[in-house]
Amino acid sequence: MTQTLIEPRRASPEAVVDVTRVAVSTVIFSLRRDPGTDRLAVVVPLVMRTRDPHEGQWALPGGWLDATESLDAAASRTLAETTAIAPSYLEQLYAFGAVDRSPTRVVSIVYWALVRPDEIPAAPVENVSWHDVAELPRLAFDHNHIVEYALWRLRNKVGYSRIAHGLLADEFTLAELREVYESILGRRLDPANFRRQAENSGTLIPTDRFRTGSHRPARFYRYNQDVELADRGPLASERTPENESSTS
Amino acid sequence: MTQTLIEPRRASPEAVVDVTRVAVSTVIFSLRRDPGTDRLAVVVPLVMRTRDPHEGQWALPGGWLDATESLDAAASRTLAETTAIAPSYLEQLYAFGAVDRSPTRVVSIVYWALVRPDEIPAAPVENVSWHDVAELPRLAFDHNHIVEYALWRLRNKVGYSRIAHGLLADEFTLAELREVYESILGRRLDPANFRRQAENSGTLIPTDRFRTGSHRPARFYRYNQDVELADRGPLASERTPENESSTS
DNA sequence: TCAAAAGTGTTTTGAATACACCCATGC
DNA sequence: GCATGGGTGTATTCAAAACACTTTTGA
Numbered sequence A, B: 001m002t003q004t005l006i007e008p009r010r011a012s013p014e015a016v017v018d019v020t021r022v023a024v025s026t027v028i029f030s031l032r033r034d035p036g037t038d039r040l041a042v043v044v045p046l047v048m049r050t051r052d053p054h055e056g057q058w059a060l061p062g063g064w065l066d067a068t069e070s071l072d073a074a075a076s077r078t079l080a081e082t083t084a085i086a087p088s089y090l091e092q093l094y095a096f097g098a099v100d101r102s103p104t105r106v107v108s109i110v111y112w113a114l115v116r117p118d119e120i121p122a123a124p125v126e127n128v129s130w131h132d133v134a135e136l137p138r139l140a141f142d143h144n145h146i147v148e149y150a151l152w153r154l155r156n157k158v159g160y161s162r163i164a165h166g167l168l169a170d171e172f173t174l175a176e177l178r179e180v181y182e183s184i185l186g187r188r189l190d191p192a193n194f195r196r197q198a199e200n201s202g203t204l205i206p207t208d209r210f211r212t213g214s215h216r217p218a219r220f221y222r223y224n225q226d227v228e229l230a231d232r233g234p235l236a237s238e239r240t241p242e243n244e245s246s247t248s
Numbered sequence C: 001t002c003a004a005a006a007g008t009g010t011t012t013t014g015a016a017t018a019c020a021c022c023c024a025t026g027c
Numbered sequence D: 001g002c003a004t005g006g007g008t009g010t011a012t013t014c015a016a017a018a019c020a021c022t023t024t025t026g027a
Helices: A013-018 A071-083 A143-160 A163-167 A174-185 A191-200 A233-238 B013-018 B071-083 B143-160 B163-167 B174-185 B191-200 B233-238
Strands: A021-033 A040-048 A062-064 A089-096 A106-114 A128-132 A204-211 A218-223 B021-033 B040-048 B062-064 B089-096 B106-114 B128-132 B204-211 B218-223
Touching (some): A021 A071, A021 A143, A021 A163, A040 A174, A071 A106, A089 A143, A106 A143, A106 A163, A143 A163, A143 A174, A163 A174, B021 B163, B040 B071, B040 B143, B040 B174, B071 B089, B071 B106, B089 B143, B106 B163, B163 B174
Antiparallel strands (some): A089 A106, B021 B040, B021 B062, B040 B128, B089 B106
């Protein structure tokens, strides 16, 4: 089901030189526990390109914008075709349009998304593999640059919104939530202070269940679904049903 | 020199139904003192459309993306053609691509810019007029929505960056700077606290000159040019010479 | 001398931080 | 019991805010 960038049909070959095509790509973030270090790593799915340009290189999942679908819809479709899952968060990142970013003129509307690790299908998808963002290979086009920018946005936004929740299952302990923040920000957080901030945010609902382990049980929390993952301003009303996540 | 949205030449008429065209528009913010209330108002230049669709309605300045120019370059060109001035700040806002936002399929890459009032040419440009964003008429396409979103971004960004400086001349008093903030945020700020924040920001350089008026003279300040107007992350390196402002 | 804006000082509040310490469980 | 993470209490630091007060000018 993976759709890579191939030439769409066009009216006449002569038009090529003058035509700017619109592509949509998505940087899909998720988390994976490294079996070796036992630490959470931020990972993104990449697609192996099977044709030129950049055949044999890893690239962001994406495809051409259909004339009959909105940008958001195109991002959702792309994402579903690649990973077969609905993201818990999806937001437009940036439009990249340097003239020389591709052999032919392509403007890419790039989205970024968050996916809960438990929603990633166990069965691997052909030509797709998840990569630690800290150890990315050289990607096709300007995709290294794009991932770098998406990471910057993720790290910024995690500081003033609750998007980290988009990477967690419905119920989670405060230690698990803290670990998400730590893996994204790349530094340790004080458990006591983190707990207070989380509790005072008004977005967490304590449950009656506890995670039992080898030590004192930790309370499970849920999210207050009334609170948006992030303030998107006047854009929030633009959301279409296909972008609504399983959060709701 | 005002360029409005007209049909670009295309290879063959049959291609129309399948072609998605890319336009670039810019929300250009500036400030104007209302002669009546003597208060600063946030204003944007609008262009009267002289042909369908939406003939006779005001619209954001914009034009089609040339196949040989980057998105940033297209925004700069558009802006220069409309206002004949270089903005002190220019940043991509959002890509709008709803299917029904125009009779034909158009994806608009929208930028937002800041312009110093003293850089606006006194001679009016044909079909262009500046409007108070608080009293906008019904605009063409989804441009009301776009301006609303741009305003939201401006108000957000003014809180954690020094972009307000992009609306002021080289030298200014703290009262003038404070008035810019007040007009953007729509609320009064404490002069004493504002002064302290401004002085501690490390971005202001006091001069030896003073604004004399009917009362105690106020010191002029300049900006520390070493500090960027806003942290644009990894995107900062993307800036091309044509986007560099007169700030540098 | 007075009005008005420039500029300083002081107090309070609240959030972020650091860190000491108690609690509850499996082993 | 004791190791280990869960969870609480508290002191410190820092910035934002509120507001009283002094300074300097033109009229």
